[in-house]
Amino acid sequence: MEHPENSSEYAGLVVNNGVEQPSNINPYLKRKRFARRQLTANDYVEGILKGDTSILGQAVTLVESTHPAHQQVAQEVIERCLPHSGNSVRIGISGVPGAGKSTSIDEFGLHVLKEYGGKLAVLAIDPSSERTKGSILGDKTRMEKLSVHPDSFIRPSPSAGSLGGVARKTRETIILCEAAGYDKIFVETVGVGQSETACHSMVDFFLLIQLAGTGDELQGIKRGIMEMADGIVINKCDGNNVDKCQLAATQFRNALHLFPMPESGWTPQVLTYSGFYGYGIKEVWDMIFQYIDFVKASGYFEHRRNEQSKYWMYESINEQLRNSFFQNPTISDMLLAEEKSVLDGQKTSFVAAKQLLDAYFALLH
Numbered sequence: 001m002e003h004p005e006n007s008s009e010y011a012g013l014v015v016n017n018g019v020e021q022p023s024n025i026n027p028y029l030k031r032k033r034f035a036r037r038q039l040t041a042n043d044y045v046e047g048i049l050k051g052d053t054s055i056l057g058q059a060v061t062l063v064e065s066t067h068p069a070h071q072q073v074a075q076e077v078i079e080r081c082l083p084h085s086g087n088s089v090r091i092g093i094s095g096v097p098g099a100g101k102s103t104s105i106d107e108f109g110l111h112v113l114k115e116y117g118g119k120l121a122v123l124a125i126d127p128s129s130e131r132t133k134g135s136i137l138g139d140k141t142r143m144e145k146l147s148v149h150p151d152s153f154i155r156p157s158p159s160a161g162s163l164g165g166v167a168r169k170t171r172e173t174i175i176l177c178e179a180a181g182y183d184k185i186f187v188e189t190v191g192v193g194q195s196e197t198a199c200h201s202m203v204d205f206f207l208l209i210q211l212a213g214t215g216d217e218l219q220g221i222k223r224g225i226m227e228m229a230d231g232i233v234i235n236k237c238d239g240n241n242v243d244k245c246q247l248a249a250t251q252f253r254n255a256l257h258l259f260p261m262p263e264s265g266w267t268p269q270v271l272t273y274s275g276f277y278g279y280g281i282k283e284v285w286d287m288i289f290q291y292i293d294f295v296k297a298s299g300y301f302e303h304r305r306n307e308q309s310k311y312w313m314y315e316s317i318n319e320q321l322r323n324s325f326f327q328n329p330t331i332s333d334m335l336l337a338e339e340k341s342v343l344d345g346q347k348t349s350f351v352a353a354k355q356l357l358d359a360y361f362a363l364l365h
């Protein structure tokens, strides 16, 4: 069949006795008929379950949209994909900018696909993308080899909303990717604070990438972040950096000894590697899959996923309550005045908060 765009009718010309004459139909009206059809929830679900990456990409865009109509379709798609999700290993990968996350993920991804097969989705949580309008983790070309691999799907961080909102969208995207047959999920995050907690709450293994520095590597690393790690890896263990990396690894091992045994029963390991030269990559992944086998056998794998589902239920309630409060027009009118009276010392913070909440609850009746 002739492609519509090649047909003379499409171009606004009607062929009459071999002579082209201008059509009396506005060609733009014709053009509209060929515009991309709006997909229904059914189309999205069918496409995702078939592993169609173009539809998966569009579904993720829908999940990320703040438009209420898009959200409604997105929620239906997620719900219908849910029974087909869960069959994956989810790995969180964190490290400060410059730690070598993109270089490493490129190598990690290729290694995992080569050694274990299957399909890999790389997602991100980058709260800075909202503040700065430029995502640190947003550029697909950061992973040059993986981005052209047929079995990988790379998606930058959603950028709209609070950290909670960004993280929720990443979690929902995990569900869609798993339903599309991605059985390995990497969730990348910048190692600078709360985004780690969000990432930790949606992965089975949390890997912290560190660099060897001046000898006091433990300085500046929040205890909480170290406590979350199931494995710590020191990158750039190459050239004349090898001794420093090994020293750093010893320091991390010693520090980890002081922490209580994690609930998983697994002692976090510390390894050195080089993402750039590919040294030690196999050992890192042997360690990660040893952990997965260990927690699957002990039942902790299931337990952690259940705890995460519970956590996200409460997170979702918190987020929706917060939005309902702050987006209420009456409340937002009152907020500035109440804030001013607190700053002027006319009211305490608690009284102002109570009055605002009372006003909000009264509006609900």
Ligand code: GDP
Pocket: 095, 096, 097, 098, 099, 100, 101, 102, 103, 104, 235, 236, 237, 238, 273, 274, 275, 276, 277
């Ligand atoms: P990200 O900001 O954490 O994603 O870090 P990048 O992957 O962009 O790496 C930051 C810089 O460190 C780049 O210049 C990389 O070439 C370099 N780099 C990454 N991994 C290694 C490594 O294993 N060895 C060395 N020597 N340099 C590396």
